[in-house]
Amino acid sequence: MNALIVYMSHHGTTEKVVTTLKRQFGYNNAASINLKDGFNADLSIYDTVIVGGSIHAGRIQKGIRIFCNQYSEELLNKRLGLFICHMDQEDPEKEFEDAFPEELKNHALAKGLFGGEFLFEKMNFFEKLIVKKITGETKTVKRINHQAINQFAVEITD
Numbered sequence: 235m236n237a238l239i240v241y242m243s244h245h246g247t248t249e250k251v252v253t254t255l256k257r258q259f260g261y262n263n264a265a266s267i268n269l270k271d272g273f274n275a276d277l278s279i280y281d282t283v284i285v286g287g288s289i290h291a292g293r294i295q296k297g298i299r300i301f302c303n304q305y306s307e308e309l310l311n312k313r314l315g316l317f318i319c320h321m322d323q324e325d326p327e328k329e330f331e332d333a334f335p336e337e338l339k340n341h342a343l344a345k346g347l348f349g350g351e352f353l354f355e356k357m358n359f360f361e362k363l364i365v366k367k368i369t370g371e372t373k374t375v376k377r378i379n380h381q382a383i384n385q386f387a388v389e390i391t392d
């Protein structure tokens with residue numbers, strides 16, 4: 235396996251998930267790129283590409299959406315995995331549905347809804363206000379779904 239994980243992360247939770255995936259694949263078998271640092275990798279050298287980000291106000295990062303549209307042709311020729319980090323528990327499937335283009339979702343071998351974290355110590359004033367208002371949470375909450383990550387890793391390597 236030669237995998238590339240392309241991701242974006244606001245407070246570091248998606249980054250943690252990416253590290254977990256790389257550990258599961260074996261560090262020699264997986265590289266990662268945070269789109270915040272730009273993207274100039276050669277996709278042709280990877281057999282597997284995983285794309286993921288986190289949901290804020292119902293949407294995945296704009297950079298992930300642009301990447302998916304820009305590289306959809308290449309992604310359709312890879313073993314593809316797609317995932318989101320999220321804290322919504324009512325309808326995360328809808329957030330996943332809205333996060334990625336239809337053709338990529340249809341092509342993906344693995345789809346991950348990995349949960350997430352509210353890291354109050356990393357939030358700015360407005361983020362704290364929004365999270366408190368919408369969820370009632372006032373302290374850090376960690377709800378990463380490690381079982382879902384394991385399952386995803388199995389599905390993409392199978």
Ligand SMILES: Cc1cc2nc3c(=O)[nH]c(=O)nc-3n(C[C@H](O)[C@H](O)[C@H](O)COP(=O)(O)O)c2cc1C
Pocket residue numbers: 242243244245246247248249287288289290291292293319320321322323329349350351352353357361364365
């Ligand atoms: C301001 C704010 C808005 C958020 N909005 C949503 C949301 O609409 N839906 C959701 O499922 N999670 C939402 N979340 C939870 C994030 O998806 C979660 O914190 C995730 O773990 C962030 O990962 P990151 O640190 O990699 O960006 C929100 C979090 C913050 C701080």
